[in-house]
Amino acid sequence: MSGHAAPSSYPRLSFDAQSRLLSTIVKRCAHRSSEPTPVVVFDLDGTLMDNRPRTCAIVREFAETLRIREPAIAESLALAEPNHLAYLLSDSMAALGVHREDLVVELQAFWRDRFFSDPHLVHDVALPGAVRFAHECYEAGAILIYLTGRDLPLMGTGSFGSLRDLGFPIGVPGTELVLKPDASMPDEAYKRLEAPKLARVGRVVAAFDNEPGNCNTFRSHFPDAESVFIDTQHMPGAPPLAAEVSVIADFRSES
Numbered sequence: 001m002s003g004h005a006a007p008s009s010y011p012r013l014s015f016d017a018q019s020r021l022l023s024t025i026v027k028r029c030a031h032r033s034s035e036p037t038p039v040v041v042f043d044l045d046g047t048l049m050d051n052r053p054r055t056c057a058i059v060r061e062f063a064e065t066l067r068i069r070e071p072a073i074a075e076s077l078a079l080a081e082p083n084h085l086a087y088l089l090s091d092s093m094a095a096l097g098v099h100r101e102d103l104v105v106e107l108q109a110f111w112r113d114r115f116f117s118d119p120h121l122v123h124d125v126a127l128p129g130a131v132r133f134a135h136e137c138y139e140a141g142a143i144l145i146y147l148t149g150r151d152l153p154l155m156g157t158g159s160f161g162s163l164r165d166l167g168f169p170i171g172v173p174g175t176e177l178v179l180k181p182d183a184s185m186p187d188e189a190y191k192r193l194e195a196p197k198l199a200r201v202g203r204v205v206a207a208f209d210n211e212p213g214n215c216n217t218f219r220s221h222f223p224d225a226e227s228v229f230i231d232t233q234h235m236p237g238a239p240p241l242a243a244e245v246s247v248i249a250d251f252r253s254e255s
């Protein structure tokens with residue numbers, strides 16, 4: 001599993017409609033003293049951040065380990081770029097011309113040990129418009145909750161560092177980084193469990209996620225909030241997206 005999927009089949013908003021949706025959400029972030037503080041919830045992987053460069057870096061490190069014993073394959077794998085990545089590493093390797101079951105198994109173990117750990121998070125990049133949009137929500141008055149399926153023991157400090165280094169609001173009043181207590185819990189179950197607790201922070205006005213199941217969870221817990229699906233990559237076999245969930249490709253907008 002690598003967190004990458006086939007091209008979209010979701011009905012995305014037009015760029016104009018995406019711009020309008022994002023600016024509506026920023027307006028809803030204005031804090032009125034008579035009401036609880038507005039809260040915006042952001043997932044990290046595949047939502048605010050593109051983690052495909054993380055996988056590419058790991059594939060290239062794996063290629064280095066093959067330099068002596070499989071030089072031709074090492075050369076092919078060293079060329080890994082985000083657009084080669086499929087959801088399965090075996091398909092990603094095939095896209096690079098490598099069809100070796102034994103090496104797929106080896107890469108999977110190599111990848112798993114590195115993908116879900118602090119040091120490799122430095123390779124992640126922000127989605128287009130994401131940093132600016134997060135600042136707009138924050139400066140308009142919202143509390144930002146980064147609610148991620150990454151786990152606290154192995155990915156907590158790296159996630160904090162990555163948010164800081166990419167320029168997202170973090171480490172200031174009104175921002176929270178919330179992670180899974182341990183890696184073994186499935187992401188969807190974790191977010192179903194956490195969603196009701198978000199209300200103690202304030203009034204959720206919008207939630208962004210790249211997993212249809214999570215978007216549906218937010219939609220059902222916070223029917224007055226905008227639940228927004230970021231159409232990047234998601235797990236295969238995801239449930240259908242609830243009709244009220246908006247679909248956008250990234251956080252770019254006109255203004």
Ligand SMILES: [Mg+2]
Binds near residue numbers: 046
């Ligand atoms: Mg995600």
